[in-house]
Amino acid sequence: xxxxxxxxxxxxxxxxxxxxxxxxxxxxxxxxxxxxxxxxxxxxxxxxxxxxxxxxxxxxxxxxxxxxxxxxxxxxxxxxxxxxxxxxxxxxxxxxxxxxxxxxxxxxxxxxxxxxxxxxxxxxxxxxxxxxxxxxxxxxxxxxxxxxxxxxxxxxxxxxxxxxxxxxxxxxxxxxxxxxxxxxxxxxxxxxxxxxxxxxxxxxxxxxxxxxxxxxxxxxxxxxxxxxxxxxxxxxxxxxxxxxxxxxxxxxxxxxxxxxx
Amino acid sequence: xxxxxxxxxxxxxxxxxxxxxxxxxxxxxxxxxxxxxxxxxxxxxxxxxxxxxxxxxxxxxxxxxxxxxxxxxxxxxxxxxxxxxxxxxxxxxxxxxxxxxxxxxxxxxxxxxxxxxxxxxxxxxxxxxxxxxxxxxxxxxxxxxxxxxxxxxxxxxxxxxxxxxxxxxxxxxxxxxxxxxxxxxxxxxxxxxxxxxxxxxxxxxxxxxxxxxxxxxxxxxxxxxxxxxxxxxxxxxxxxxxxxxxxxxxxxxxxxxxxxxxxxxxxxxxxxxxxxxxxxxxxxxxxxxxxxxxxxxxxxxxxxxxxxxxxxxxxxxxxxxxxxxxxxxxxxxxxxxxxxxxxxxxxxxxxxxxxxxxxxxxxxxxxxxxxxxxxxxxxxxxxxxxxxxxxxxxxxxxxxxxxxxxxxxxxxxxxxxxxxxxxxxxxxxxxxxxxxxxxxxxxxxxxxxxxxxxxxxxxxxxxxxxxxxxxxxxxxxxxxxxxxxxxxxxxxxxxxxxxxxxxxxxxxxxxxxxxxxxxxxxxxxxxxxxxxxxxxxxxxxxxxxxxxx
Numbered sequence: 001x002x003x004x005x006x007x008x009x010x011x012x013x014x015x016x017x018x019x020x021x022x023x024x025x026x027x028x029x030x031x032x033x034x035x036x037x038x039x040x041x042x043x044x045x046x047x048x049x050x051x052x053x054x055x056x057x058x059x060x061x062x063x064x065x066x067x068x069x070x071x072x073x074x075x076x077x078x079x080x081x082x083x084x085x086x087x088x089x090x091x092x093x094x095x096x097x098x099x100x101x102x103x104x105x106x107x108x109x110x111x112x113x114x115x116x117x118x119x120x121x122x123x124x125x126x127x128x129x130x131x132x133x134x135x136x137x138x139x140x141x142x143x144x145x146x147x148x149x150x151x152x153x154x155x156x157x158x159x160x161x162x163x164x165x166x167x168x169x170x171x172x173x174x175x176x177x178x179x180x181x182x183x184x185x186x187x188x189x190x191x192x193x194x195x196x197x198x199x200x201x202x203x204x205x206x207x208x209x210x211x212x213x214x215x216x217x218x219x220x221x222x223x224x225x226x227x228x229x230x231x232x233x234x235x236x237x238x239x240x241x242x243x244x245x246x247x248x249x250x251x252x253x254x255x256x257x258x259x260x261x
Numbered sequence: 262x263x264x265x266x267x268x269x270x271x272x273x274x275x276x277x278x279x280x281x282x283x284x285x286x287x288x289x290x291x292x293x294x295x296x297x298x299x300x301x302x303x304x305x306x307x308x309x310x311x312x313x314x315x316x317x318x319x320x321x322x323x324x325x326x327x328x329x330x331x332x333x334x335x336x337x338x339x340x341x342x343x344x345x346x347x348x349x350x351x352x353x354x355x356x357x358x359x360x361x362x363x364x365x366x367x368x369x370x371x372x373x374x375x376x377x378x379x380x381x382x383x384x385x386x387x388x389x390x391x392x393x394x395x396x397x398x399x400x401x402x403x404x405x406x407x408x409x410x411x412x413x414x415x416x417x418x419x420x421x422x423x424x425x426x427x428x429x430x431x432x433x434x435x436x437x438x439x440x441x442x443x444x445x446x447x448x449x450x451x452x453x454x455x456x457x458x459x460x461x462x463x464x465x466x467x468x469x470x471x472x473x474x475x476x477x478x479x480x481x482x483x484x485x486x487x488x489x490x491x492x493x494x495x496x497x498x499x500x501x502x503x504x505x506x507x508x509x510x511x512x513x514x515x516x517x518x519x520x521x522x523x524x525x526x527x528x529x530x531x532x533x534x535x536x537x538x539x540x541x542x543x544x545x546x547x548x549x550x551x552x553x554x555x556x557x558x559x560x561x562x563x564x565x566x567x568x569x570x571x572x573x574x575x576x577x578x579x580x581x582x583x584x585x586x587x588x589x590x591x592x593x594x595x596x597x598x599x600x601x602x603x604x605x606x607x608x609x610x611x612x613x614x615x616x617x618x619x620x621x622x623x624x625x626x627x628x629x630x631x632x633x634x635x636x637x638x639x640x641x642x643x644x645x646x647x648x649x650x651x652x653x654x655x656x657x658x659x660x661x662x663x664x665x666x667x668x669x670x671x672x673x674x675x676x677x678x679x680x681x682x683x684x685x686x687x688x689x690x691x692x693x694x695x696x697x698x699x700x701x702x703x704x705x706x707x708x709x710x711x712x713x714x715x716x717x718x719x720x721x722x723x724x725x726x727x728x729x730x731x732x733x734x735x736x737x738x739x740x741x742x743x744x745x746x747x748x749x750x751x752x753x754x755x756x757x758x759x760x761x762x763x764x765x766x767x768x769x770x771x772x773x774x775x776x777x778x779x780x781x782x783x784x785x786x787x788x789x790x791x792x793x794x795x796x797x798x799x800x801x802x803x804x805x806x807x808x809x810x
Contacts, residue, residue, distance in 0.1 A: 024643070031640040032711070039631040046598060046627055053605035054620065057541075058612065067543025067802060068607035076603070077547050077596065084595040088588040095638035096581050102643055103577055118418070139721075145320040146723040175413035176507055178572065178647060182714050185644030189573045191508065192412065193501020196574040209723065213572075213647040213716045215406055217418040218332050221719035 022184040022208075023165070023201040024102035029185075031098045035091065042087075102186065105199030109165035112158070116170065116177035116190040116212065119219035123158040125239055131158045133225035149207035149226045157207070157228040161235040165201040177223065178214035187213050202229040272680065273781045285376035287361045288781060290383050292678075294357025297390055301349035306746065308342040313739040316732050319724040327399035335720040337402035337420070344407035345393065348432055351659055352521065354667050355528035356439050356474065357386060360467045362678065364443060366773035367461045367799070369452025369791035371784065374445035382438035389431035392424060406718070408518070409485070411499035411510035415492040426489045433482045440474035443467055452772075452791035458552075461771055461799045462545065463531030465552045469559040470524040476563070477517035484513035508573060515566035523562045525659060526626075527555055529666025530597055533619045536673050537601055539769045540616040541608030544800040546600045554593035554600075561590050571642045580639045587637035594630055598623065614688030615673035621696050622665030629657030632707060650710025652717050656703045665695070668749060675753070676762030677773060680780035683756040691748035698741025705734045771799040 020026045057064065113124040120134035137156040140147050149157075160166050170179045170190040180187035184200035202208060212223035230238070273288045281289055315323055315335055323331035361379065365372055373379050396403050405419035409429075413419055447468045451460070460468075488510065490496040497503035499510050538545045545551055567575060567583035601623055610616065632654040635641035645651065668691075675683045709715045709731040715722060722728055765774045772793070776786050 028641060028644040031638060032635065032644075035635050035638060035641060039634060043627060043631060046602060047624060050602045050605060050620075050624065053602065053608070054610060057605060057608045057610055059542075059609045064609045065542070067541045067609045069544070069802075070546065070607065071544050072547035072550070072600075073603075077550050077600070080599045081550075081592060081596055084592045085589075088591050089585075091634060091638055092585045092588045095584065095640035098640035099577075099581065099584075099643070102640055118416075143320065146721060148723060175416060176410060176573075180647075180714075180716060185714060187572050187643060187646055191501075191574045193506065194508075194574050211716045215336075215410070215647075215718045216413060217336070217404065217416065218330050220336075221332065221716075221721045224723075 021202070021204055022181075024199070025183065025185040027098040027101045031095050034094055038087065038091065103198075105167040105197075106165045106201075109167040109199055110161065111167045111169065112160075114168050114170045114179055114190065115173055116179065116223075117173040118175060118216055119212070119223040121158075121179075121210070121223075121225045123225075127239060129239060132156070133158070135219040135222040135224075138224045138226075139222055146222070146224075149209070152226055154228070157226045158210075159228045159230055159235055159238045160202065161232045162205045162229045163201070163203050164232065165199055167197065167199045170196050170198070175216050176214045177212045177216050180211045180213040181227065182209040182211055184208075189214050202227070205229045205231060271783050273783050273785075275783075283380075285372075285380045286783075287365050287373045287376065287379060288785075290379050291358055291361030291363075293383055294353055294361060294386065295359070297387065298350055298354040298358055301345050301390065301393070302354070303750075305342050305345035305350065306743070308338045308345070310739060310743060311338050312342060313736045315720045316722075317736045318732075319722055319729060321721050323720070329399065329402070332720050333402065333404060336404040336406075336718075337396070339718060340403050340406050340420075341393075341396065344403075344428075346659070347407055347521075347525070349390070349393070350667075351525035351663055352436070353386065355467070356436065356443070356470060356524065357383065359463075359528060359532075359667075359670055360439075360443055360471075363674070363773060364446060364464055364467055365450070366777060366781065366785060367464050367771060368447060368450060368455055369772050369776070369786065369793070370446060370450040371786075371789075373442045374450055375442050378438050379442050382435045382442065385431050385435035385438070389428050389435065392428045392431065396420075396424065408514060409488065410514075411488055411491070411507050412501070414488060415499070422488060422492045426485045429485045430482060433478045436474050436478050440471035440478075443471040444475065447471075452793065454793040454795070454797065455772075458549065459793075459798055460552075461531070462534035462548070462551055462555070463528065465555050466527040466531030469555045470527050473520045473524050473559050473562065477520045479517075480513050481517035484510055484517075487513070508570070508575065511570050511573060512566070515569045516563075519566040519569060520559070520562040522655075522658070523558055525663055526666075527558065529622065529626075529663045530555065532666045532670040532673070533601060533623055535769075535771070536615045536619040536669055537604055537623075538800045538802075539673075539767045539771075540611045540613065540619075541604055542611075542768075542802050543604060543608045544798070544802060546603035546606075547596075548798075548800065550596055551600050554596045557593040558590060561586065561593070565590060565637075568637055568642070571639055572646045584637055584639045588634065590637075591630065591634065598627060598630070613672075614683065614685060614692060615669045617689060617692045618665045618669030618672065621692060622662045622669060625657055625665060625696075625699070626662035629654060629662055632657060635711075644714070645711055647717055648710035649715045649717050650707050653703045653705075653707030653710060656699075656706065660703065661699050668692075668695075671749075671753065673767070674773075675756065676766050677777070677779055677781060679757055680762055681756055681759040682762045682766070683759060684752050687748055687752040687755075691745045691752065694741055694748065695745035698738045698743075698745055700738070702735050702738030702742060705731050705738070709735075769799075770797065770801050 111126060115122040120132060123131040133156045138147055138152055170188060172190040172192045177190045178187050179190055181200045186198055186200055188196045188198040206229050208227045210225040210227055212220055321331045323334045325331045395401055401421055401424060403420040403425050405414040405425060409425055414422055447464060487498040491499050497505040499505045499507050534545050565583060565587040567579055568587045571580050636651055672683055672688055713728055715728060762779050764779045778787060
């Protein structure tokens, strides 16, 4: 792997506040960094003495045959009950603080309705424009493999403006799916009969994956879509003024019926 | 005072086939459970290998067959791997195999409280096992994963719902019978002089696990019965089109299926405690807090289930609440780990295969525990829910800590059960290969989930070069693990004809070692009634109750 190790990446992102690629990923990475160093510290605190004891107190004939008669030590046991409790409260509260930011979209977000189905996504914009991505549009049928975003037809991509928060209201037409904005590291289930919410923001134009993260059957692993992040002007041009439904591609399958009634 | 009576000599396993089928003896039933678990462990392990091969390269390699896609076959194999590894291996190797064989021996009892119920539990489990084998027929492929989330599990795409429900119900009947039996046995059949503070920690673990089973299983049964009536009888508990709610299923399911992970791991903790004390020649550090921690984990475990549903659309306040309760599981778990480490202080550690597996299991559990924290922190979970990170995490806990615990236990009690000694060299080789292979496999599984955000349950993925590399590394780890497990299996089979073992080869004061013959006789103890002196304790190494080895 030629990419920088994960640790350095995390530490770097936590320190450099500017140049954030995506929200709420920045908050997520902040929590991950804190957890990571706490976990490394605890691991060292526990593993180093264990390995030391394992070597030092090994059985040696005639020298070290029987263990010492020690049954416990109440004081030290209280210490290692109280300290983990404090660490746990700290981690819970730290994540709570970030969670609030991760869950609540800033003012002025673009609102999109997403409807998941077996197997694809429907995106509906405020003016009524709709975009569909079906599982067979993200793959190459001959090689039976995923296409990379640049090879996928633009009509199957959901456009969003760069540098602007996007709020997603998600539901499902059949079974439970999950809308996972990959680079923004945020996911929320799309549950039939419910509307769930989430938000994200990309600061750099580009093409970013969306995956389904709740298991939903045969083509779960191809239930992907691509968010095309473009500058605001380009987005406005693409969105257009008129309401209306985009024609569905012809190769589309009808979504399977969820429940026999 | 009853006259001390000496039971007939012989071995516990010497009997005809008819006797094995109709047996109500706890040792034979335990062994039937154990062998069933082990066979299913091997099958589910092979399923795991198929999953690894499919994921090694992007694209779908599994062929479509019998009118189904390659991905359907993958989904079936994924379901089988999960359900069988969890319910057949992780739960029943302990609750059926180890608990049945060992608990009566550890508490000085002749048998479990309800021997015929015990046989009934096993044969229900056997019935469930046969139904699991039926799913090998392509038309019966169950593809709803072991969790069977509604409403997908009612969809025709998911395979036969009724078969899934029947398997879960039979498993539930067997588990309920088994847990009632264990609880009653431990409460009422302890030998004279064995109070609650003189039980082996393994027995405490089985007690806590049985309580979890008893209180949790009804919720699981309820969830699948409602699934059945929804699909076939026209009710609508889970159908949102008719006013039901799919999340009800998840609540009912996880109310059992989260605590059940403690049913799986607590007995492994029990084995760690037995082995670490025996091989250190030292009482376990802080016995009382170790026992209380077991019950604390079991209790807190019932208050954490919503962490499986952090992104399912439950209200935000509920997520935060359950984030805290889940994190609190770390406190009693931490006590256990610290006390194990403290037990090593000023010990005299014998390095043999069971001890190596126990050390490995504890250190891997530490990683498993620490990587459990981000799943409990709501902020992090938004980004890693249903990614391969969580898969790597629970394989550290279940695939490594639990399986290391089970292997440690198998090696540790091998002489007592078979009367023969296993091969130490082969056992150690198997351990080191397993440690290396499993770490390569599951570390990179976590890495790809956290750093690359790869979703789980994906046979296919975009051909991003780094993803492909990380997947290939995991496959190398899986192959090393396969060799390690095969070496252990060969060791066990070969050692059935190994050198004869002594009555108490480890020199433990615990009853199953110090008061029985090797192999255990048909009536368990060398003499009845079983009585222990006032100052006896299963970990009383300093009082001379153990043989000097």
